[in-house]
Amino acid sequence: MIHQAPNHAKIDGRQFRTLLRISLINEWRRQWNPGSQKKRHLPVFFRSLIFYLIMGFSLGASLVTRASPILYTLLCYTYFMMMAGFAVILECSQVLMIPDDLDILSHRPVSSATFFWARVTHMLIFIMIFSTVLCAGPAVVSLFLYGISGTFPVIFIITALLSVLFTAALMMMFYTLLLRLVQFEKLKSLITVIQFFFILVLIFLYQWIARSSWGMDGTQFQLKDSWLRWLPPGWFAAMVESVYRPESFQIYVISISALAVSIVIFILGFRHLSINYLQDVAQQEAVPVSAKKGKSSREDKSFIHLFFSDIRIRHSETRAGFFLALQLLRRDRSVKLTLLPLMVMPFVILIWGIIESDIIDPFMMPAFGGGTNSMQLLPFFIAFLIFMTINGSVYIRDWEARWIFQSAPLESPDRYWRGARAALFTAVVSPFYLLLFIVFCSQFSWIHAIQHTVYLLLLGLVFMSFLSIRHRALPFSRKREHGERIGGMSFLLLIVPFQIAAVLIHLFAYQNQETWFLSAGLLFLLWALLEVWSYRMKNRGWLQFEVSD
């Protein structure tokens, strides 16, 4: 077998440098000239960096006045590690597991290990750049922490990058191990679930550590539970702590030992995986279409497809958009990977809300008083869900198929887009509303549950209509560049004004039943107006869809 060949374990220095160099050049040029977009925007890479910088500073600023240095370090590191985990989850499938350049490289005399390490290094460079920017804010802000020396930010950032490196390596090892252990046909159908699971674990861990670690001690929040030190963020936090608190040397030794063992496991694991890597990815790419016979007929009987198969949509272009979106959501891996994994975030918040009894009847709850609870976060996460759905629907692996819109132009691109949007809302967003309704019913009266679900639905529809106005790309028509998924999250900043507006509306709406009905009516009217406006603007060609390069 190929994987037993000893020459596949060697890394060829010249080939490694050549592969890495070309890989980075490709990345850089694609960022500046993606070739699939008409307008030239600031590359997604730089947008993401700005987003990460803002996120980092916000995190540092929100903690610095209240937390002790060890708590500050632990919480920041937990956040950094979660974000690094996200980055790997979002990019790993594209860079490491399903590379798009096998036809170019896999017949060249490059050993599996060389190929693997060039890929891994590329990804690590990418993640380390983002992480350095993310860590910079909290490192600078840490100067204002009580009882630290001037060297603290330097030690903080170096250790932070180590923690990021550790997380990235751990996640990459998981993914490559999956590639090794699971038969690829199964893995392809499981990958969305796996991503969903990893994101779920990461967010839960982050929420859990963040919520467990706070404890008031005099005037400052201190690290509450010492067992938190035994978790990976704790190891790195202890390394920082030992520098300015020598009495914690014992913790330092334990942390270093844990880290050293992990590094040895990484080295041995990656060495083994790297030897088999090329064979594993080649095997998956080679499965011909004809070998998958019988699958589609089974999938056609999905619940959603059966449910909507008889639906009557009058306009054929709307119908085309609706059913294409449904079918791609069901079958296309790249669409599923784009749209589904991040959807786990709202679900986690909802579950935390249940666990912490934060789901409170909004008619009973003091309207957005002090602190934060899950009910206040719901509009934000609904906006996030809709944003990720609408924004993500543009991308597909087979983006070149958009030639059909160039050769046979749509009579009304807007109708087509509305069809696709309706399908996306039905299949991706509406289950969350259904879940919300069930949870609300379990927590407060069913009339209030209906009212609050309707209220959130109207908010969501208004936000979706706003997004639709600025939307210029037809669904499933663009190639996703590396880093674009992380970069896409920078648009989350758009949600902030929406959240502020949602708070103001909430304050008014939940005073009594009359104000609620008035607010609901106004929201409905606003949604209808936005829909009509966007339809007219696009139908009259004032806002045009971008179809070609």
Added chain:
Amino acid sequence: MIKLQQLTKTYGDRIAVDHVSFTVPGGQICGYLGPNGAGKTTTVKMLTGMLPPTSGSAWISGSDVQKQTLDVKRQIGYVPESGALYQSLTPLEYLQFVGRLHHMDESELLDRIHDFAAFFKLGDHLNESMQSFSKGMKQKVVILSSVLHNPEVICLDEPLNGLDANAALLLKTLLRHLAEQGKTVFYCSHILEVVENLCDRVVIINEGRIVADGSVGDLKSMTRQASLEGVFSQLTSSEDTIALAKALSQKITSTGVPQ
């Protein structure tokens, strides 16, 4: 030289390539034909070390494809059907990249790139981004990258995709000269006229199995057909093509998009 012995590839229950055996000596151009999904590309991918066989063996210039994969890859030049290359690079950068993966000397590499580019009249475009290239120009770069390192065996999967008539003629002439110099050429295509005119020998595969192997003249006389198209149709299809085409054409013209 290429040698395949009982080479087999299965995907679950499906057999893509079924105990295929043949030998292509140096200096020969061997055409490899088959209908869609017959197993041509799978065979080539196994030969080029991109895909491990389920069973059987293959050798390229004496190197075992499974045990000496890197040696095999050093000795082959491959033009994939997809014509994939890094479009954000210039042809010069791309060909330098390929040459470096083959450990070619830098100055020799640069000389060869300029000489080779001149062959396909790409010399003036060596420093332009390939994003703006036509399909044919990209295909020329892919073809050049496959012969840059002087391989012993050249495997081509639909190499004429996108090439204009002049470039196609140039390539066919080049392949003929390379074969005369002892190179082995393994040529996969659907274009039967090209295979008929270019190849010394034709191997036809259907549903993973070899159904014919010989010179074009031998196959014609064996099947009593006047052309390779007739040979191919007789060996790989049992359908009445005229009746099928007639039925569909009637359906196409019977309905349409409302005007």
